[in-house]
Amino acid sequence: MFYYPFSPINPAYLLTQQLKENTLILDFKYGDVTGDGVFDIVYLIGEKNFGEESSFIENIRLVIIDGATYFVEMISFESDGGYNPRLFLGDFTGNKVDDILISIFSGGSGGMSWYYIFSYLNNKVKKLFDYEVYNNEYKYQVNYQDNYKVEVISENLMKKYIIDIQDKGEEYLSKLYDENGKLKEPIQGYVNPLSGLYPIDYNGDRVYELFTLRRVIGLYNADSLGVVQTSLQWKERDFQPWFEYLAVYGSDIKEKRI
Template sequence: MKLDTYDIRKVIHYYYAKIQETNHPYYWYCLAETQSRAGLTNEALQTIDNALSFPNPYPSKLELLDMQLNLQTVLSREMNLNRTVIVTSKQGDINGDGTKDNVFLTANKTPDSPFWRNITLVIQNGRTNQYEQVQMKNNAGYNPTLFLGDFTGNKGEGILVVIDTGGSGGSIYAYVFSYLNGRLLTIFNSDTFNETFKYDVNYENQYKVKLNSYYLKERYILDLTYKDKEYLSEIYNEEGVLKAPIEGWVNPLSGLYPVDYNRDGIYELEAYQRIAGRYNADSLGYVQTVLKWNGQAFVPDRQNVAIFGRGI
C-alpha cells in the first residue's frame, strides 16, 4: 500500500519512538525500510549503519548489506543526475575584442544513457574571466556539439550549437549565437526555421512526386523511376497511374552545416530536411537550403532538392 507524506511521517515517528523505547534491531530495520520507501536515501543509509552495529542485526547482516548497496547505487545515480559537467568546449574570440574566450556546453548526464538534460551554453570572457550563461528553449537531447566561426562578418566568432533530438525523423535542435552591437543574440534557431519553411508533398501519376516549397514559392518534381519495381507496383498500376492518392511530408531540420561557399571567411548555413514518402523510413531525398546573413537575419540564398541514386 502506498503511503502519503503524512502517513510516512507518522510511521517514521512511530519507529523512532520504538527505538528510543527498546533500541531493538527490528525497529532500526523497519525505520530504514520506511525511509528508503519515502526516498530519504541518506537517512536510510545512516539508519542501516546503526542497524549494522548490533551483534545480531535484523533480519541479517547480509540482507542489510544488500539493502545498503542498493541504496548507495540509488544515491550515486541521484548525484550523477544532478551533477553538471562540461560536455564539450571550444576557444575563440566571441565578442571581437581580440582575446580568446572559452565556450562550453554544460549539461546533466542521464545515468546509463547518452541523453543529456539542461544543456546550457556558457561563455567565459577571456579578458575579464566573467561567465555568461545562455539558456536554450530546447535543452535536452543527444550528442550536443559546438562550432565557432564568423557568420556575420562582424569580426567576432559566432557559436553554432546542434543537438540531436533522438526522434525517428533524425531531427535536430540548432542555434546560432553572435555578438551584435555588444550583445549576444540568437540569430538562428531551428524552431523558427521549421515554422518558416513549409512544404507539401504529393505523389503524382507517371512515377513522380511534386514538392511545393511555400516560403520560396518554388516547385520541385521528383522522379521515382530509380525506385525498385516492388516499391512502384505498390503505388502505381501498370499504366503508371496512382492506385490511391498519397501525401508525403518534409521533416523538420535534420542537419545544419557551416560552409564558407564564397571563401571570404564568413560562413553560410546549409540546412537539410529529409523528404518522407508513405512513412518516415520511406526517404525520397532532402531539401537543401543555403542561408546567408544579410546584416539582420539569415535568409535563403538558394534551395535545391537532392534525391538518392541507384546502382548502374
C-alpha cells in the same frame, strides 16, 4: 590581434566548482565573441544521470567566460536535451566577431537535430538562428503524381522539383498506381525538420554560410525520397536562402556500364 589575459585561476576549474556533480563540460572553444579583441572561453555544459547507460544529456546550457573580465554568462535554450552536443565558433554576420553555433542530435528515428546560433557582441546575448523558427517558416508540399513522379514544391522560394520513383519496386508502386501509371487516390508526403546544418565558408572570406539538410518523406518516415539542400546567408537581420537543390537517391545498377 588577439591575446590571452593572464590569470592565476583556471577558468575551467572555476566553472566546475559551481556546478552539480552530475554536470559535465560537453565541449569548449576559444574565440573572441565579445568583439573586444580578447579570446573568450565558450563552454557547453549539461547534466547526465550516471546511473543509466544512456548517453542522453539534459539541461544543456551555454556558458561564456569573458576573457578580459572573467564575467560568466549562462544561456539556456528551449530544446536542451539530446545527444552529442557540440560547439562551433565562427563569423556568420560579417562583423569579424565570432558567433556561437550549438548543435544537438535529437536521437529520434527521424534523425532530426536542434540548432541555435547566438551572438555575444559587446556582452549582449542575441539569438541569430533558431531551428524551430526555420522549420516552421520554410514550408514544402510533397505530392505524388501520375506516371511514378513526386512533385516537391518549395513554397518560400517558389521552386518546383520532380522526383522519379519508378525504381521503388512493384510492391511499393502497385499500392499507389494502377496498371496505366495513374494514381489510385491523391497522396501527399512531407519534408522533415532539419536533420543537418553545417557552417561552410563558400566564398573564402572567413564569413560562414549555413548548409542545411531536410529529408523528403513519402508514405512513412523510413520512406526517404530525397534531401532538400538549402544554403543560407546572413542578410542584415536574419539568414536568407542563397540557393537550394533537391538531391535524390540513386538506385543500384545490376551490371557495370561502360
